Amino acid sequence: MHPDDDLLAAVALGETIDDDTHQHVWGCIECRREVGELRDVLAIVTQRPPVSLTKPNPDVWDQIEAQLGRAGDELISSDRRDDRRARPRRIMPWVAGAAAAGLVVGGVSGAIIVRGDEATSAVVATTALKTLDTDRADGTANVERRGSRLDLAVRTGPLDAGSGYIEVWLINSDQKRMVSVGVLPPGTSEKRFPIAADLLTQGYLIVDVSREAFDDKPQHSGDSLLRGTLPA
Amino acid sequence: MTGDDIESPATPLIERFREGDRDALAEVYQRWSALVYSIALRSVGNRSDAEDLTQLVFMSAWRSRHTFRPESGSLAGWLVGITRHSCADHHAGRARLHAVLNSVAQERVLETHGQVEDTVVDQLVVANGLAELGEPRTSILQLAFFGEMTHEEISRRLDLPLGTVKSHIRRGLIELRNRLKEVNGDASGR
Numbered sequence: 001m002h003p004d005d006d007l008l009a010a011v012a013l014g015e016t017i018d019d020d021t022h023q024h025v026w027g028c029i030e031c032r033r034e035v036g037e038l039r040d041v042l043a044i045v046t047q048r049p050p051v052s053l054t055k056p057n058p059d060v061w062d063q064i065e066a067q068l069g070r071a072g073d074e075l076i077s078s079d080r081r082d083d084r085r086a087r088p089r090r091i092m093p094w095v096a097g098a099a100a101a102g103l104v105v106g107g108v109s110g111a112i113i114v115r116g117d118e119a120t121s122a123v124v125a126t127t128a129l130k131t132l133d134t135d136r137a138d139g140t141a142n143v144e145r146r147g148s149r150l151d152l153a154v155r156t157g158p159l160d161a162g163s164g165y166i167e168v169w170l171i172n173s174d175q176k177r178m179v180s181v182g183v184l185p186p187g188t189s190e191k192r193f194p195i196a197a198d199l200l201t202q203g204y205l206i207v208d209v210s211r212e213a214f215d216d217k218p219q220h221s222g223d224s225l226l227r228g229t230l231p232a
Numbered sequence: 233m234t235g236d237d238i239e240s241p242a243t244p245l246i247e248r249f250r251e252g253d254r255d256a257l258a259e260v261y262q263r264w265s266a267l268v269y270s271i272a273l274r275s276v277g278n279r280s281d282a283e284d285l286t287q288l289v290f291m292s293a294w295r296s297r298h299t300f301r302p303e304s305g306s307l308a309g310w311l312v313g314i315t316r317h318s319c320a321d322h323h324a325g326r327a328r329l330h331a332v333l334n335s336v337a338q339e340r341v342l343e344t345h346g347q348v349e350d351t352v353v354d355q356l357v358v359a360n361g362l363a364e365l366g367e368p369r370t371s372i373l374q375l376a377f378f379g380e381m382t383h384e385e386i387s388r389r390l391d392l393p394l395g396t397v398k399s400h401i402r403r404g405l406i407e408l409r410n411r412l413k414e415v416n417g418d419a420s421g422r
């Protein structure tokens with residue numbers, strides 16, 4: 001009877017184990033191999049100098065989305081759009097305009113929420129989503145952490161997509177960059193979108209919900225329905 | 233435990249990815265873009281090219297997602313393979329970057345020039361795995377391996393029972409071993 005992985009790991013880590021286990025492990029080719037593998041991993045993880053993992057600039061993901069023709073492509077189910085060349089997306093003049101006019105009509109009502117249980121999802125930040133024209137609260141956006149993963153959970157009241165679809169964006173406070181977070185499928189008023197962990201620290205704090213047309217243009221339509229700003 | 237958490241919602245990530253679910257691509261990107269980018273960065277030596285390569289790798293993966301065979305390796309291993317192909321192409325200079333998109337899924341002989349050493353790739357894979365373990369396991373392993381703290385010190389620092397700390401370190405080490413095996417194509421199923 002081989003000792004379980006846990007015990008073999010203990011052996012690899014140099015922990016004290018009982019004599020029986022010890023004797024078995026060193027007499028058993030299979031267990032010795034296992035311990036050897038675990039020690040190799042230990043050697044890799046403790047190697048000096050440690051390697052650092054570097055995250056790519058968020059623009060890389062923007063480019064990928066732009067190349068894919070992003071959201072519309074899924075709904076239209078056309079692969080030919082994949083052939084489009086990537087192009088850097090420029091923020092629309094309207095955003096800059098909105099910024100100049102006192103930034104973000106839709107409520108700076110964000111607040112930090114105390115983090116909950118680590119194992120379940122914990123709300124890291126939240127904001128109300130408000131209509132741009134009437135400043136009426138019509139939804140919320142939460143940033144939720146679950147393990148190492150970060151989600152943007154968006155809830156809205158019923159939205160009129162017209163003949164297009166509803167898309168969720170994160171706009172940078174620098175007013176120069178934005179990323180598409182994803183699409184709210186027709187009839188959906190609630191959806192979680194995985195987002196890169198460093199988007200918030202990079203300043204992508206403005207949650208924007210827009211109406212988009214199936215027009216083969218990956219850029220923001222300029223037709224924002226709801227907006228809110230996450231606390232920095 | 234934590235590795236499973238991420239993939240738990242109903243359909244596994246790999247399946248959703250292969251079926252063309254855009255959210256799955258976002259998830260794949262979130263989990264492995266740092267690994268891909270870091271390998272590329274070491275191969276080409278500058279951010280701009282490494283960013284281009286990262287983009288190409290994920291575009292290639294997305295477009296050839298139907299060719300991915302889960303039975304012959306993990307998604308991470310497949311992405312690392314594509315990354316190596318792409319870096320090789322970059323250095324060979326015989327393929328314009330965009331040509332990689334169309335040919336990367338094909339089997340071909342690797343150029344050795346510009347290859348990142350296996351040991352460095354292993355280190356990066358393990359570093360990526362470490363970050364993915366989830367808390368408190370990631371912190372515990374970091375304190376143990378980089379902070380060079382004893383199990384007792386970690387137990388006091390994080391206010392966790394000693395047995396819990398030991399167990400996290402053992403399970404963490406096993407998980408890292410499994411990640412490395414997945415990437416190196418040695419799936420023993422353990």
